[in-house]
Amino acid sequence: MxxxxxxxxxxxxxxxxxxxxxxxxxxxxxxxxxxxxxxxxxxxxxxxxxxxxxxxxxxxxxxxxxxxxxxxxxxxxxxxxxxxxxxxxxxxxxxxxxxxxxSAVSRSYQYRISLVKNVFENDLSLQLSENHLDIDKMNRAALLLMDYIDFKSFSKNKTDVKTFDCTISEAFWEREGENLTFHISANRFLRNMVRAIVGTLLEVGKNRMSIHEFKSVIELRDRTRAGASAKAKGLYLTKVSYPNEIFIE
CATH class of the missing domain: 3.30.70.580 (Pseudouridine synthase I, catalytic domain, N-terminal subdomain)
Structure with a gap:
């Protein structure tokens, strides 16, 4: 059983x-x-x-x-x-x-950032100053992710996958008080994909990369063009969905 x-x-x-x-x-x-x-x-x-x-x-x-x-x-x-x-x-x-x-049909991740120094969140979120981020610009760039399916640019190199295709159903930043959270859901994810996306979106938010350049990063299918991966401590797998019929009791 x-x-x-x-x-x-x-x-x-x-x-x-x-x-x-x-x-x-x-x-x-x-x-x-x-x-x-x-x-x-x-x-x-x-x-x-x-x-x-x-x-x-x-x-x-x-x-x-x-x-x-x-x-x-x-x-x-x-x-x-x-x-x-x-x-x-x-x-x-x-x-x-x-x-x-x-059997999983979708997965969701969150990446959490504290916009102030928070001694209680140090192991659970990335800590950045809000003065360094254009959150609206990051959201406009994040919307572009749903226009593509090939995410080789955000995949770990030397991975053994047969395809880099993923269908992203949501990708957005949400601010609540002094906390900033990136939400992303897809049918599947590549190794290191979410952290690479977050790291690249942070480059956009810091005005080191334009939205047009972010789009080019996706289209070039080259990991070296994307930003550095965001630190692991801010990343959470938050939801895994399955068809109801697989459950017996």
Whole structure:
């Protein structure tokens, strides 16, 4: 039987989601906990892979087991066993062919910026002065993203993907008080794509790049033309959507 698990994690102490040699990852911590609690070797498959230091307020993984489990009891035990920076929300049985990564129909990210020095947000957002940013200009540039599907310019080099095509359904900046958040949703994302987009939009906001130049960056399909990737600590995976029919109970 296959189960989906919904969770969140604070990424500061982890070298991303995916298991890495000689580095601690969220996947490794959870696999060890599940294997111990279920008394058998358990492998899990995540809905994606976040980079080192990136956070997730909603994430999913699936695992298989040849037994019916008490979902509520397992959730309680996992939350008691896992470190305080990983939280399990829900365990759900799904169809046997449901896949945490490939069954997802959309994903949403947020990139969070504090416009003032905030000692409580230092590990959770990028801190910049509002005097350095033209937010309206950044929003006008962000709208251009929905006119394209090829985002090779914002992809990590030497990646093994077969296509750089993504369909972006929303991309905008929102200010609330002294906090600035970039929202972006798409059917899929390339490695490092959101951080590269944010870093390039910040170049626009700092008037180091025009909107026309931002458009050219997309069209040239050349990562070296885009801005530097924004720091990982401000990035959150916030929503992963699946077809309702894959869930059983």
């Amino acid at each position: 296959r189960y989906f698990v919904e969770l969140s994690y604070h990424g500061k102490n982890y070298h991303g989601w995916q298991i890495q040699p000689n580095e601690i990852s969220v996947q490794e911590i959870i696999e060890k906990a599940l294997s111990l609690l279920l008394k058998q070797e358990i492998s899990i498959v995540g809905c994606g892979r976040t980079d080192s230091g990136v956070h997730a307020s909603q994430f999913f993984f699936h695992f298989d087991i040849d037994a019916t489990i008490d979902k509520r009891k397992l959730k309680f035990k996992l939350n008691s066993f896992l470190p305080k920076d990983i939280a399990i929300f829900r365990i759900t049985r799904v169809q046997e062919d449901a896949h945490a990564r490939f």
